[in-house]
Amino acid sequence: MAQVAAIIGGGVIGGGWAARFLLNGWDVRVFDPDPEAERKISEVLDNARASLPGLYDMAMPDEGKLTYHDTMSDAVAGASWIQESVPERLELKRKVYQMLQEHCAADAIIGSSTSGFKPSELQGCATRPEQIVVCHPFNPAYLLPLIEVVGTDANEEMLGGVADTLRGIGMYPLMVKKEIDAHIADRFLEAVWREALWLIKDGIATTEEIDEAIRMGFGLRWAQMGLFETYRIAGGEAGMRHFIEQFGPCLSWPWTKLMDVPELTDELIDQIADQSDAQSGQYSIRELERHRDANLVGMMRTLKARDWGAGALLNTHDKTMNQTGAIAERLADVSDLTKPVKTVERAVPIDWTDYNGHMNEARYLQAFGDATDRLMLIVGCTPEYIAEGGSYFTAETHIRHIDEVHAGAKIRVETQVMAGAGKKMHLFHAMYEGERLLATGEHMLIHVSLETRRASEPAPSVADPLARLAAAHAKLPRPEGAGAAVGVR
Ligand SMILES: NC(=O)C1=CN([C@@H]2O[C@H](COP(=O)(O)OP(=O)(O)OC[C@H]3O[C@@H](n4cnc5c(N)ncnc54)[C@H](O)[C@@H]3O)[C@@H](O)[C@H]2O)C=CC1
Numbered sequence: 356m357a358q359v360a361a362i363i364g365g366g367v368i369g370g371g372w373a374a375r376f377l378l379n380g381w382d383v384r385v386f387d388p389d390p391e392a393e394r395k396i397s398e399v400l401d402n403a404r405a406s407l408p409g410l411y412d413m414a415m416p417d418e419g420k421l422t423y424h425d426t427m428s429d430a431v432a433g434a435s436w437i438q439e440s441v442p443e444r445l446e447l448k449r450k451v452y453q454m455l456q457e458h459c460a461a462d463a464i465i466g467s468s469t470s471g472f473k474p475s476e477l478q479g480c481a482t483r484p485e486q487i488v489v490c491h492p493f494n495p496a497y498l499l500p501l502i503e504v505v506g507t508d509a510n511e512e513m514l515g516g517v518a519d520t521l522r523g524i525g526m527y528p529l530m531v532k533k534e535i536d537a538h539i540a541d542r543f544l545e546a547v548w549r550e551a552l553w554l555i556k557d558g559i560a561t562t563e564e565i566d567e568a569i570r571m572g573f574g575l576r577w578a579q580m581g582l583f584e585t586y587r588i589a590g591g592e593a594g595m596r597h598f599i600e601q602f603g604p605c606l607s608w609p610w611t612k613l614m615d616v617p618e619l620t621d622e623l624i625d626q627i628a629d630q631s632d633a634q635s636g637q638y639s640i641r642e643l644e645r646h647r648d649a650n651l652v653g654m655m656r657t658l659k660a661r662d663w664g665a666g667a668l669l670n671t672h673d674k675t676m677n678q679t680g681a682i683a684e685r686l687a688d689v690s691d692l693t694k695p696v697k698t699v700e701r702a703v704p705i706d707w708t709d710y711n712g713h714m715n716e717a718r719y720l721q722a723f724g725d726a727t728d729r730l731m732l733i734v735g736c737t738p739e740y741i742a743e744g745g746s747y748f749t750a751e752t753h754i755r756h757i758d759e760v761h762a763g764a765k766i767r768v769e770t771q772v773m774a775g776a777g778k779k780m781h782l783f784h785a786m787y788e789g790e791r792l793l794a795t796g797e798h799m800l801i802h803v804s805l806e807t808r809r810a811s812e813p814a815p816s817v818a819d820p821l822a823r824l825a826a827a828h829a830k831l832p833r834p835e836g837a838g839a840a841v842g843v844r
């Protein structure tokens with residue numbers, strides 16, 4: 356049975372949480388008095404469905420059930436996780452905890468999205484303080500993995516479980532050891548924001564110039580190395596010590612105004628809002644969100660290919676999602692040799708789509724390439740085998756595009772071995788969304804020696820399983836379209 360999360364407050368962040376839980380297979384129960392909450396959440400969900408599943412190379416679990424509730428007591432019924440995302444006002448948050456603790460399970464976790472309050476402040480008037488823990492996400496909560504977890508002594512026993520649950524929905528729990536206003540990350544964000552407000556007020560830069568200064572330069576660096584690793588490199592061969600020697604003195608010149616906050620007068624607010632409209636007013640907020648999401652997915656998938664930073668986290672999550680053996684790794688794991696083998700089951704990443712609004716032709720080859728890689732693994736052409744000098748090269752490919760598919764759609768590839776003897780491996784891949792055939796890919800591969808770069812016989816550890824699979828698949832009907840040439844039906 357699906358686990359249940361209650362979302363209390365379904366605005367910008369609550370909507371993101373709802374999407375994160377739902378797409379990870381949880382049932383989600385929402386309470387928000389705003390009559391527009393359902394519409395807003397459904398728009399956030401559309402964006403999330405098109406972006407989040409494509410971060411993974413495995414299919415995510417089936418989506419949970421989403422329901423809206425008129426009362427908080429109804430929403431928290433049966434929930435093992437309650438995420439509070441009401442506006443950032445301490446009195447309101449405390450009132451909400453008092454009310455929901457009258458109705459929720461005593462062992463449910465109550466996570467607060469608060470950007471700045473300390474957990475001890477939130478727990479202040481609670482009936483069961485030990486249930487309440489800061490779980491501070493970053494917008495969009497359905498894509499960004501960071502979650503700052505801050506507890507007090509009262510929470511000690513439950514923090515391990517909190518972290519496990521968050522990892523289970525693809526997040527990166529950063530366990531903040533000491534409570535402090537605004538935790539860790541928002542302290543930086545506020546310092547940068549404060550400086551930016553001064554630059555505008557003093558007429559030095561516009562909102563657009565400030566954003567260019569970030570996104571054309573250090574913003575790109577920070578997504579992959581953060582502050583200290585970046586500065587270590589900036590110190591040259593002598594590293595961090597030299598960096599501090601050279602740039603430490605600047606800290607006291609001072610380059611920044613640090614704690615001073617410019618007064619947010621109507622005039623300054625108008626100036627900032629007008630500049631922001633001039634910069635980005637041609638897009639709706641939802642359009643901007645879609646650009647943001649597509650960029651984030653592309654960046655995170657690049658990091659994934661390099662197994663670095665947020666990308667390494669995604670790779671780990673892929674492995675946990677395949678723990679159920681959804682995609683076999685060895686022939687022994689293939690449940691039924693008399694059927695084509697499922698070699699890919701994943702969603703279409705948003706950055707696989709193109710100007711026609713559907714999956715780009717190059718990505719069909721990528722998906723079929725992944726299917727071939729998986730089939731190679733299944734028959735024993737493992738990384739170890741390849742390291743010893745044997746592998747397959749693709750000699751010929753024929754792809755038929757039969758129907759279109761869009762970002763976020765769950766696709767699977769089923770592979771039939773048409774022949775697998777001697778140096779040749781002849782594969783026929785069929786790509787589906789549900790029962791709908793999207794494309795086929797027919798590929799001839801030749802076994803090679805990676806030393807001579809020439810065709811060679813596979814070792815028995817590959818030849819035998821491949822022959823076994825080919826013999827089983829020889830009993831299957833010849834797939835429609837096999838052996839076709841371009842234009843020939
Ligand atoms: N917006 C952001 O970038 C981030 C916000 N947060 C935190 O998340 C929390 C929520 O912020 P946002 O989503 O930005 O605010 P928001 O204003 O977009 O959403 C707040 C929602 O709470 C609802 N609400 C108000 N009173 C309620 C009640 N008694 N019970 C249930 N729902 C109620 C409102 O109708 C609204 O939909 C805050 O604590 C904030 O610090 C955390 C990370 C980022």
Ligand SMILES: C[N+](C)(C)CC(=O)CC(=O)[O-]
Pocket residue numbers: 469470492493494541544
């Ligand atoms: C502006 N903010 C303080 C609400 C920002 C956050 O809390 C985190 C984020 O998403 O930037």
